[in-house]
Amino acid sequence: MLEDARVGDSIAVNGVCLTATTFGDGIFTADVMAETLDKTNLKELRPGSRVNLERALRLGDRLGGHMVSGHVDGIGTIVGLEKRDIATLVMVQAPDQVMKYIINKGSIAIDGTSLTVVSFQRDRFQVSLIPHTAHATVLGSKKVGETVNLEADLLGKYIERLLQGRGEQRENSQLNLQFLAANGFL
Incomplete structure (x- = not known):
């Protein structure tokens, strides 16, 4: 390596x-x-x-996971481990600054491992590890109560910022409800 x-x-x-x-x-x-x-x-x-x-990913390499940058969004705690068939289900309690980006079938990096969200609740989410991932990464050896680094998908963060910017533009724009009413459009 x-x-x-x-x-x-x-x-x-x-x-x-x-x-x-x-x-x-x-x-x-x-x-x-x-x-x-x-x-x-x-x-x-x-x-x-x-x-x-x-x-680091080189331009031209295949992208086998999701877009992450190595900038951790928060620390989570493993609150549940369950074997189901060949899989290990891992439940992670996470802070609000991470949970706001969690969606079913969305992506999350846990200690740098790109995984798919199986389900989520208000303050926690679940991922499923195949045997290879459990063996090849540190997540497979973690226990309940241990902490993990969490990084949400970069795309969600950019979308959030874009939408915030649109809101700021509307507030600062000359074209608003007051302008329309004052000029006879409403």
Whole structure:
């Protein structure tokens, strides 16, 4: 995974985009700011902790998941694990700033792993792990009560901002109900 990596490359650790500062013997280091530790679960890692690692997407590569940037939107807590047939259902309690982007069959990144939302309630959502995902990612070894980094789909955040901007334009526009009434249109 690190064969052609260079200083300055972005490498996501449990879904948190970090900049590599040194390499050697199959390891790398990265600087981590207080802000990153405050907003993610990286502060809970200890030497030997298992983590998800992912290199940045290159233009022209296939996109096998959804659009995420490695900028965590919030920390969730695993509140339920259930085996169903070959799948493991994972229930995650999440803060409002993440839940507002959750939709059925929508996408969510959990510790950097792109997953599909199976269902959701006011303050929690559920995903289903196939055996490969459970084995190949840290999510498969997490227990109830453990925290996870959450990043909502980038598209939802852009749509939200676009709609906010349209609302601001209407408020600041000369064309409003008062203008229409004053000029005989209403």
